[in-house]
Amino acid sequence: MNNFKLVISDKNLLKGIPDHVVKSAHLKAKAKKTKGFLFTIDFPSYLPIMQYADNRKLRKDIYTAYNTKASSLMDSKFDNTKNINHILKLKYEMSKLLGYSDISSMLLKTKMAKSSEEVISFLSKLTKKATKSALADIDDINDIAKEFNITKVMPWDMPYLSEKLKKEKFSITDEEIKQYFSINNVLNGLFNICKKIYGLDIHETNASTWHEDVKFFEIFNKKKQLVGKFYLDLYARKEKRGGAWMDEAISKYKFMNEEESPVAYLTCNFTPPSNGKAYLTHDEVITLFHEFGHGLHHLLTEVTEYSISGIKGVEWDAVELPSQFMENYCWEWSVIRDMSYNKKTNTYMPKKLFNNLLESKNFQSGLQTLRQVEFALFDIKLHTEYSPKNRSFMKILNNVRAQVSVINTPTWNKFPHSFSHIFSGGYASAYYSYKWAEVLSADAYSLFEEIGILSKTAGNKFKKEILSKGGSRTAMESFIAFRGRKPKINALLTHHGLTN
Numbered sequence: 001m002n003n004f005k006l007v008i009s010d011k012n013l014l015k016g017i018p019d020h021v022v023k024s025a026h027l028k029a030k031a032k033k034t035k036g037f038l039f040t041i042d043f044p045s046y047l048p049i050m051q052y053a054d055n056r057k058l059r060k061d062i063y064t065a066y067n068t069k070a071s072s073l074m075d076s077k078f079d080n081t082k083n084i085n086h087i088l089k090l091k092y093e094m095s096k097l098l099g100y101s102d103i104s105s106m107l108l109k110t111k112m113a114k115s116s117e118e119v120i121s122f123l124s125k126l127t128k129k130a131t132k133s134a135l136a137d138i139d140d141i142n143d144i145a146k147e148f149n150i151t152k153v154m155p156w157d158m159p160y161l162s163e164k165l166k167k168e169k170f171s172i173t174d175e176e177i178k179q180y181f182s183i184n185n186v187l188n189g190l191f192n193i194c195k196k197i198y199g200l201d202i203h204e205t206n207a208s209t210w211h212e213d214v215k216f217f218e219i220f221n222k223k224k225q226l227v228g229k230f231y232l233d234l235y236a237r238k239e240k241r242g243g244a245w246m247d248e249a250i251s252k253y254k255f256m257n258e259e260e261s262p263v264a265y266l267t268c269n270f271t272p273p274s275n276g277k278a279y280l281t282h283d284e285v286i287t288l289f290h291e292f293g294h295g296l297h298h299l300l301t302e303v304t305e306y307s308i309s310g311i312k313g314v315e316w317d318a319v320e321l322p323s324q325f326m327e328n329y330c331w332e333w334s335v336i337r338d339m340s341y342n343k344k345t346n347t348y349m350p351k352k353l354f355n356n357l358l359e360s361k362n363f364q365s366g367l368q369t370l371r372q373v374e375f376a377l378f379d380i381k382l383h384t385e386y387s388p389k390n391r392s393f394m395k396i397l398n399n400v401r402a403q404v405s406v407i408n409t410p411t412w413n414k415f416p417h418s419f420s421h422i423f424s425g426g427y428a429s430a431y432y433s434y435k436w437a438e439v440l441s442a443d444a445y446s447l448f449e450e451i452g453i454l455s456k457t458a459g460n461k462f463k464k465e466i467l468s469k470g471g472s473r474t475a476m477e478s479f480i481a482f483r484g485r486k487p488k489i490n491a492l493l494t495h496h497g498l499t500n
C-alpha cells in the first residue's frame with residue numbers, strides 16, 4: 001500500500017472531491033517536495049475519490065491500484081500469492097495432523113456453526129433473500145448513470161453513483177444529525193436503557209486514569225451491590241490507537257474465598273469536545289452502543305471461573321450478539337427522541353429527520369448483503385476445498401462471484417491478496433460470523449419488539465440466559481434458553497428490508 005502513489009498536477013481533474021481531501025493531498029505532495037496533489041490507496045485517500053471524483057479515469061486508476069495491491073499486477077516484489085499458498089498449506093497440514101478432513105472442519109470445531117455445509121446453506125439462504133433487492137439496487141444505479149452519460153456501469157462507477165443516488169433520495173448530512181446528540185444526552189440515554197431493562201444504576205466516580213479525558217464509572221444492581229466498573233475513553237487524540245473497542249481490564253473470578261469484580265475499558269475515537277461540548281454523529285452513537293454491549297457481556301457475567309467468564313470462551317461467531325443487540329436501540333424513535341433533547345431550546349430532533357435517517361439505513365442493503373456473502377462464501381469454500389493439489393484460490397473466488405454477485409467484477413481484481421481478515425486476522429473459515437451473529441442479535445431483539453423494547457421481563461431474561469453465562473455453556477444453549485427455540489433468520493431480513 002505504501003508503495004503506490006498517484007500525483008495529479010491539474011486541479012481540474014479533482015472536481016467533485018471534498019475540499020479537505022484535496023487539501024490533505026496537496027499537503028502530502030508538499031511533504032514529499034512534489035508539486036500538485038498526492039493520492040495513496042489508504043482508505044481516507046481512496047474512498048473519497050471513489051465516491052466523489054467526477055473524473056471517471058481517475059476513479060478507474062485508483063480502483064485498479066486498490067484492487068491489484070499486493071499482487072504481481074501491482075509489483076511482483078510485493079506479491080502475496082506465495083504467502084497465501086504458504087499459509088493455506090500450513091493450515092492444511094495442521095488440520096491433517098489433528099485428524100480433520102480439511103481446514104474448515106478444524107476451525108469450525110470451536111464455532112457455533114458445526115460444519116461448512118451448515119455455513120454454506122446459511123449463506124445460500126441469504127443470497128436468495130438478498131438478490132431481488134440487490135437487482136433493484138442495480139436498476140436504480142443504471143437509471144442514475146444515464147444522468148451522468150455512463151452507458152455501461154463499471155465497478156469504479158458504483159460508489160460514485162451510489163453517493164449521487166443517496167443524496168437525491170435522502171438529503172441528510174452528518175452535521176445536521178450531530179447537533180442533536182450531545183455526549184451527555186447519549187450516555188444518559190444509554191444508562192437509562194440499562195436501568196429500565198436490567199435494573200442497573202451507573203454512576204461516574206473518581207479514579208486515577210491515564211488521561212484527563214478518561215472517565216470512570218461503577219455499576220450497581222437492584223440490591224445496590226457493586227457489579228462492575230469501567231473506564232470510558234471517548235475521544236481521539238495524538239498517538240492513541242484508532243478505532244473503537246472494549247477490552248478486559250479485570251475479569252470476574254473467584255479464588256479461595258476471594259472474588260474479584262470485573263472492570264472494562266471502553267475506548268472510542270470520537271471528535272474531541274470544542275468549547276467543552278462534544279457531539280456525536282448517528283454512526284458514532286451506534287459505535288458507542290455496540291462497544292457498551294460488549295462491555296455489559298464482560299461486566300454482567302456471573303461465571304466465576306476465570307477462563308470462561310464474560311466474553312472468554314464464547315464462540316467466535318456468537319460473540320457479537322450482545323454488541324449488535326445494543327445497536328437496535330439506536331433505531332428506535334422513543335430512544336432517539338429522548339437522547340436528542342435540547343434543554344436550552346426545549347426541542348427534540350424532528351420526527352421527519354429521524355424517518356429520513358431510518359429510510360437511509362437500508363440503502364442498498366441487498367447489494368451490501370451480497371458483498372458480505374461473496375467474501376464469506378469465498379472464505380469458507382477456500383478453507384474447505386483447498387488441498388496442495390487444488391491451490392487455485394482465484395478460481396474458487398471466480399466461481400463464487402459467478403454464483404452470487406450481481407456486479408461484474410473484473411477478473412484482474414485481486415481481492416484475496418489483501419483479504420487480511422482471513423490470512424492475518426482471526427477470520428479464517430469465520431467471515432460468515434458477521435452475518436451469523438447478526439441473525440442472533442436481530443432474533444434476540446425481536447423478542448423485545450414483541451413484548452416491549454424496554455421490557456424488564458425480556459431484559460432480565462437476556463441478562464440471565466445470555467449476558468451472564470460467558471463460555472459456561474454453548475452459545476446455542478444460551479440462545480435457546482433465552483428465545484425458547486433455535487435462531488431464525490426472519491428478524492435479520494426484516495431489519496434490512498429484505499422480506500419481499
Ligand SMILES: [Zn+2]
Nearest residue numbers: 290294320323
Ligand atoms: Zn464488536
